[in-house]
Amino acid sequence: MRIFLSFVFIFIAFLALPLLLALPAHATSQQAYQDYLYQFDLYRQTNTDFQVAKNEYLKFKSLTSQATALIKTKTMLAQRNELLRAYLFLLNEKLNEDRGLAGTEKQLYQTLIANEVTFLDAHKDRMSSIGSIDDTVTVSRELESHYMILYASMRQTVIGIMMGDLAVLTQRFDTAHSAAQSLVNISRGTFTPQKQATLDRWLLQIANKRSLYQQKIETIRSTNNQLKGNYQEEIDRNFQTMQKDAAEAKQYLSEGTSNLMELMNAVRYQD
Amino acid sequence: MEVPIITNPPAPQIQPDIPHVPQAPSTAENLRQKLRSPWAGIAAIIAILVIGSLIFSVRRPTAPSVLIPTPTTTIYPTPTPQRTPSVIASQSAFISLDASIQTLANDIGTLTIQDPSLSPPVLDLPLGYPSN
The missing domain is CATH 1.20.58 (Methane Monooxygenase Hydroxylase; Chain G, domain 1)
Known part of the structure; x- marks a missing residue:
């Protein structure tokens, strides 16, 4: 009897599993916002560590302080990238939930976001080749020179979401x-x-x-x-x-x- | 021989050199001087005013006041004008439209133009390392 019941239970679970897997995992804007806040906290932390390590290196110019500054700078750059991606993801989720914008208009803003995510992914790939503090400055300058375009895209999308409401x-x-x-x-x-x-x-x-x-x-x-x-x-x-x-x-x-x-x-x- | 009797002349009376000390005026003279000063006039005026106010503040007994009765008004509420409802007012289409407009007005009132959760992150962009 026990064996029969366990067999029935396994059979039912086997039938139910595909149904559970078929349910799409929609990330709501609320979840995206919580993730963005988490990434922002991490960024503040890594930024503080970076500032301390940088100041120590600039003060003492020792090999140890240089190595520490390099590690902290790389960590901060990576976290900064993650933070911007999390924010763009939040904007994308807000656009997904919007019911007021026309299809073409929504597509325009989502294209803007997709372009910026592509840039950030390429920016992240370049971080793997950082070997010195000069390299960190070079990689950071790529984001700095592109930032106005990224910032304008973010502001445009926020206005678009507002117009959708x-x-x-x-x-x-x-x-x-x-x-x-x-x-x-x-x-x-x-x-x-x-x-x-x-x-x-x-x-x-x-x-x-x-x-x-x-x-x-x-x-x-x-x-x-x-x-x-x-x-x-x-x-x-x-x-x-x-x-x-x-x-x-x-x-x-x-x-x-x-x-x-x-x-x-x-x-x-x-x- | 007669010895002349020399009599010394009497010593002149030496008057002591007493400086001139003005004599203290008498009490009456003192009073007369005080009365001549302008402050005495001012004090006299103030005294006359105080005494005069005391005299005239005593009221003459007057006849008791007659109470005038205040008229009490009766409050009549303004009648609400009776308005005839239209034929359309009872229709379901009108009632549902009315309700939807009320809901729309509330939703417009609660809409926030500036969503603070969508503010972009504030970043420190330049790293701050000196350029070689």
Whole structure:
């Protein structure tokens, strides 16, 4: 009996295993964010060790301090690379979860991320050939010279994710607006002319707000597509301008929704 | 011979050289001097004012005040105007649309434009080794 039961158990487990293996392992953005925080902690630690070893080497110039500085520098460079990869992976997961961006737009940002991940992988491969402190400086300069492009890509993707969040709400707004318009058109004969004129004015106001919102979105999209700079401060300045525009776009959407609520309130009563 | 009697002339009275010491004025003179100073005038004015305020602060007895009754108002709440609901208001399409717009308004209000979790890492890029 015992042998029979164990055989049945093994048979069931054998059947269930392929099903378990077939389930895709989706890494959510929350998991990616935890991994990014972990890599950031490691980077801070290795960076501190590197700074201490570097200062000791520069002070004493001994062979021992040089060897220690070389090891710590290599470790820091590798961890810096891992940190940037973890951040790009987080952005990618956020893009995967986004439901507002058009397919082509999402593809554009994911291509940007893929290009930067390719660069970081090549950068990591070059670290294996580091044999001296001069080599560490040479390898680090490769990242330093490419960093503005990488930084602009990161900022562009963040703006893209933000526009995706706004786009989700805009889709719902457009659906509600369209339904409200249909409702007003169907009930056109049941209201007095004055009441109908009031409802038409509300509809016009809502359309105006929607148009202003769209103008802001187009401005952000145009600026984001051309985002670049020679200095990080320049990129940050443009980034903050786009964030300010996004806040104004959100305000227009909010006002349009308030107008929709007023319209519904007006339709609720006969007079 | 007669001896002349020499009588010494009387010694002149030597008056002691006493410096001039002004004589202390008398009490009456002192008082008269004080009364002539400007501060005396100011003190006199202040004294008159204090005495006058004491005299006039004594109120004359007045007749008791008559209480005026305050009118009490009756509060009537403003009647809420009764509005006739439209035919559409009872339809399910209207009710569901109304609810979805309310939800949309809440979601727009809670949307954060600046996601702090997406801030890029701050890095120390140049290594800081001196170039050879």
